[in-house]
Each structure stands twice: as structure tokens, then as C-alpha cells.
Amino acid sequence: MKIAIAQLNPTVGDLTANSQRILNAAEKAAEAGCHLLLTTELSLTGYPPRDLLIRPSFIEATTEKLQQLAIDLPPQIAVLVGTIQQNLDYQTKGGNPIFNSAALLEKGKVKQYFQKRLLPTYDVFDEDRYFEPGLESDFFVLEDTLKIGVTICEDLWNDELFWGKRNYPCNPFQDLAHLEVDLVVNLSASPYQVGKQKFRQSLISHTAKRYNIPILYANQVGGNDDLIFDGCSFAFNKNGDKILSLKPFETDFAVIEFDTQTQDLIANSNQNQDIKLIENEDQEIWLALVLGVKDYVQKCGFSKVVLGLSGGIDSALVAAIATEALGKENVLGVLMPSPYSSDHSI
Structure with a gap:
């Protein structure tokens, strides 16, 4: 079963252009015979959208654009899009009016939402200001066979064995492991720091090996004012081995296969030939x-x-x-x- 990763460079607030980028990637993935396309965190709005998120008109426009994108996508492929989702309990229960979510688009409809549970509010992040945290981790079933758990960025960053402590009360990945998913995907917008990619890979490798679950990680690329996103998306099999790398500091697209017999991701020897290694x-x-x-x-x-x-x-x-x-x-x-x-x- 083929899955594609679209390492996108969205422009914050440009819903039309960002939607077109996703559509182009989906058409490319469909041509390659893929069953699923994975995009990056808030790929429709761009990350970070900051105070655009307090404008009701922007929230409404994003919702409409997402629904139109679902209609425009090739019908034979499912797509996970990073987007915002309205919190319908906001007026009666309080909290923030929107979630940072991933939307599953399939056969012309928005089939399912997955909310980000861990909202970073430190360093360059201020997500508690805008978003309501999701309450539970969830999965979807692809082609009636593959259970795929969905996480968003920080949801992967709370393994107490890796850190030596928990930074948040819950561990979304552990919750997905209890649901016996076959694969976990992560939509991310992780800003660049010197040496951060090695740290990311160390964390994801540890998590995949600990739970014996393969992980696909799609990270945003591009510069947005004071933040730079390096891309460097990747895949780890359930043994904790890296089997796919996407380009650093460039938009990129890659296809990887999930073997339903071994219940694992398969390395493609031709996949990384165009990647230029960073020397220092x-x-x-x-x-x-x-x-x-x-x-x-x-x-x-x-x-x-x-x-x-x-x-x-x-x-x-x-x-x-x-x-x-x-x-x-x-x-x-x-x-x-x-x-x-x-x-x-x-």
C-alpha cells in the first residue's frame, strides 16, 4: 500500500495558493498509485497563522476552502490536510474557539478530524492562545485494512522514557499504541534549530522501537518572518531504523510503501538518491x-x-x-x- 509525503512550503493566510499546492501533490500521488497523501501541520493556512486565527472571517474562509478542496481532489486517494477546526462547544463550555487539526479528505468529503492534543506554549510557540486541546487520540482505517493513528507535531514529543519525565499529562502516541494501530503519521511544523534534525530523529526512532510501530513524519519547509522550517521529513520502520529522508530546506515529495504482510514500512533504495547530505x-x-x-x-x-x-x-x-x-x-x-x-x- 503506497503512501505519499508532501513536504510543503505554504504561505501564511494564502488559502487559495496553499490549497492548490495540496491539490497538485494529491494529483501527483494519485498518478503514482498512492492510497494516501500526508501533508504538513496547518498546510492549508500556513504555520504559524497567529492572529489571523482570531478573525471569524478567516476561520469561515478556511472551512469553505477545505470543503472545496475535498471536492477537487482525485477521488481515488485519501488526503490528510493540516487545518483549523471549529470548536462547537466553545460558546457553552468555554475554552478556545478552534482546534489545530488534521482533516481526512476522501471521496469528495471531509470524512474525519483529528485534533492536536499537546499545545506547545514556550520559546517561539504560543498555541494555548489560539487553540483548544484535543481530548483523545484517534485513527482511521485505510482501504479497510490499515489502522493509521494521527498525531500533530508536539503530540510525538512526550515520551517519558526518552525525556526522563513527562512534559504533559498525556502521551498521545501511547494512547494510539493501546488502540493497536498499524502505523502512526505525524503532521508537523517544527522550526529549525542547529542540530535539531538529529534530535528529532533520535526521538522518533526511540518511539517507533519502543512501541514497535512505524512512523511517517511530514514537516513543513520554508521561511515565515522570524521562523525557518527545514523540512527533512522522514520515515522510521518499527525497528527504529530510518528508511526515508526528504530534502532539507526544499519542498519535496516522496512515496513509501506499507507492507501489509510484515505490517511495516518498506525502504526504497532509489528514494534518497537526489538528497545532498549536509556536511557540517x-x-x-x-x-x-x-x-x-x-x-x-x-x-x-x-x-x-x-x-x-x-x-x-x-x-x-x-x-x-x-x-x-x-x-x-x-x-x-x-x-x-x-x-x-x-x-x-x-
Whole structure:
């Protein structure tokens, strides 16, 4: 049974373009004979949508776009879309008016929702401000045979054996294991930090091996203002071995197969041939900065940038990053000499 991962770079708030990205990936997955497409966390709205989420008109527009997307998708494939979902108990029971959810779209309809249970509110995250936490973990059955548990980002980050303690009262993955699912998928928007990918993989490998359940992880890529998302989606089999990697700092698409006989994901030897390995932290940081600048300019609708250059190494580095991100024809360097500028700088 084939499953596709779409590592997407959404633009926050651009529902039409984000929906089209999902549709394009679904059509590609359908052509490849896939039964399911996995997208990233809040792939329809972009992450993080922040105060757009307090606008009733935005919530309504997202709901309408999701329903239209369900109609437009190829009928032979199911798609998990990261989106927001209205909390129908909000006015009578209080709490927040929306959930951070994954929606299962199939045969023209929104078939099922899965709510994110663990809402990070630390560092760059502020999800308690906007979202109501989900109360239970759930799964769906694909092709009447495969039980797939659904988690969203932080839901995978609460294994007390890995951390040495629990950071939240519940462990959504453990709850899914008790439901005897065959596979767990995770829709994620995990921001980049130096060395974070190794840490992510260590955590997911530990979890897959502990529960003997394979895991598919789809992470957002792209720059959104002060945050950069590195992509690097992956798959681990139930032995805790990584068998699939998607590209760092680029949009990507990959197909992997679930073997119903062994109840495990199967590695494809041809899948990772195009992946260029990152050699060191300097290269990793360089790729992150280039992506951040490129997306900031393009998503804000700019076409060119102007840089004041001093002749020193700092401004030279900024010019190099901008040129790599935008092309030299779109970068104008301006010299602003003073009586104290050296001949070398000029």
C-alpha cells in the first residue's frame, strides 16, 4: 500500500495558493498509485497563522476552502490536510474557539478530524492562545485494512522514557499504541534549530522501537518572518531504523510503501538518491539563512533588495546570502563611505 509525503512550503493566510499546492501533490500521488497523501501541520493556512486565527472571517474562509478542496481532489486517494477546526462547544463550555487539526479528505468529503492534543506554549510557540486541546487520540482505517493513528507535531514529543519525565499529562502516541494501530503519521511544523534534525530523529526512532510501530513524519519547509522550517521529513520502520529522508530546506515529495504482510514500512533504495547530505553546521546554517531571506522577500511581494555595504565581512556575508537567495540581478549594493572609510573598504 503506497503512501505519499508532501513536504510543503505554504504561505501564511494564502488559502487559495496553499490549497492548490495540496491539490497538485494529491494529483501527483494519485498518478503514482498512492492510497494516501500526508501533508504538513496547518498546510492549508500556513504555520504559524497567529492572529489571523482570531478573525471569524478567516476561520469561515478556511472551512469553505477545505470543503472545496475535498471536492477537487482525485477521488481515488485519501488526503490528510493540516487545518483549523471549529470548536462547537466553545460558546457553552468555554475554552478556545478552534482546534489545530488534521482533516481526512476522501471521496469528495471531509470524512474525519483529528485534533492536536499537546499545545506547545514556550520559546517561539504560543498555541494555548489560539487553540483548544484535543481530548483523545484517534485513527482511521485505510482501504479497510490499515489502522493509521494521527498525531500533530508536539503530540510525538512526550515520551517519558526518552525525556526522563513527562512534559504533559498525556502521551498521545501511547494512547494510539493501546488502540493497536498499524502505523502512526505525524503532521508537523517544527522550526529549525542547529542540530535539531538529529534530535528529532533520535526521538522518533526511540518511539517507533519502543512501541514497535512505524512512523511517517511530514514537516513543513520554508521561511515565515522570524521562523525557518527545514523540512527533512522522514520515515522510521518499527525497528527504529530510518528508511526515508526528504530534502532539507526544499519542498519535496516522496512515496513509501506499507507492507501489509510484515505490517511495516518498506525502504526504497532509489528514494534518497537526489538528497545532498549536509556536511557540517556551517552549511546547514547557510542553507537556513538563504531560505529565510528568499521566502521573506518573495512572500512579502518584494522583487529586489538594496544593501548598504561597508566593505567589512559582516555586510559582505549579508550580500552573499542575498545574492544566493535572490540572484545577483536582484541585489543592489550601495557604498556609503565616510571620511573614516579605508581604501580597502572602498
